[in-house]
Amino acid sequence: MNMQHIEYILTLAREKNFSKAAEQLFMTQSALSQYVRKKEQQLRITIFNRGNGPITLTPEGELYVKALQKVKQDYVNFQRQLTDLTELRTGKLVIGTSSFRATHLLPKVIKEFISTYPGVELEIMTDNVNRLKASLESGKIDFCIENDYFEKNLFHCETLFTEAHYLAVPEEHPLNDALGSNALTAEDIGNETPAFFQAAPASLDQCEHIHMIGVKPGNSFYKCHSDILREASFTPKYISTVDNIETAFRWADEGISVAIIPDSLIFHGGFKSHLNYYKLDYIHATQNIVFAIRIGRDVSAATKKFLEMLRKLIGYGTWNIPN
Numbered sequence: 001m002n003m004q005h006i007e008y009i010l011t012l013a014r015e016k017n018f019s020k021a022a023e024q025l026f027m028t029q030s031a032l033s034q035y036v037r038k039k040e041q042q043l044r045i046t047i048f049n050r051g052n053g054p055i056t057l058t059p060e061g062e063l064y065v066k067a068l069q070k071v072k073q074d075y076v077n078f079q080r081q082l083t084d085l086t087e088l089r090t091g092k093l094v095i096g097t098s099s100f101r102a103t104h105l106l107p108k109v110i111k112e113f114i115s116t117y118p119g120v121e122l123e124i125m126t127d128n129v130n131r132l133k134a135s136l137e138s139g140k141i142d143f144c145i146e147n148d149y150f151e152k153n154l155f156h157c158e159t160l161f162t163e164a165h166y167l168a169v170p171e172e173h174p175l176n177d178a179l180g181s182n183a184l185t186a187e188d189i190g191n192e193t194p195a196f197f198q199a200a201p202a203s204l205d206q207c208e209h210i211h212m213i214g215v216k217p218g219n220s221f222y223k224c225h226s227d228i229l230r231e232a233s234f235t236p237k238y239i240s241t242v243d244n245i246e247t248a249f250r251w252a253d254e255g256i257s258v259a260i261i262p263d264s265l266i267f268h269g270g271f272k273s274h275l276n277y278y279k280l281d282y283i284h285a286t287q288n289i290v291f292a293i294r295i296g297r298d299v300s301a302a303t304k305k306f307l308e309m310l311r312k313l314i315g316y317g318t319w320n321i322p323n
Contacts, residue, residue: 098220201281
């Protein structure tokens, strides 16, 4: 059995549906079904229970799938160790993250990495955190950089930096009068000036009669914003919801309304003009952005080098990457 055949069984066990599994494997449903029946005959066991609903593993099938998962992981680890022996002259590194972080956080480290290790193929996969977790668990990507929404029994996580969220208010908006003298500039936040420490946080209750700018459920910041609003026991009225956080910023900057904006966009967005920013004193207004890798997977030399470069650029913390 080769690695491709192992992937047939593992994909079917994960998808619990012949049609979906065949689509992911780029093969016909009948070809996949024939392969599984042939393998069951060879092993003299039934791997899958087939019924009207989703297919399930038999007890023998569960043992078989666990064995295949170990074979696959051992092979992946062997490949990584072999690549490490070549001193990063060859290999491939696949990183999962949101389109926002791929745009604003990673460009400098990507440039440095490909300049230092031109023989290593670098691929950035962007998606929402749930699909990234599935890809990380299945081995399609090496590690993720995203909000800390990873299950600790499945993934090892290390904090890269802490991201704070602010209420962003246009300069001419009447809400500034209600919020008093607690407005912060981008410079105040970036340089942590005395004004930064003296400013009192705003309450979202003060936005009760304001139509805000929100982000749509598919956006990587949607869960964070939802957690903040739930913690504040506040149900906002939206003038509109947008696809990405950059659009929310642009609309607020044009004076359309207020929005909740992360400091990473304030720092790395490259905007020439800024809004008035107000602190939000909610637990969920501060989020850890982490490096996440599946437990049991070897950390390749390429991963370690990329993260070392990223850590230097961010200038944050120390690493406890598992050996």
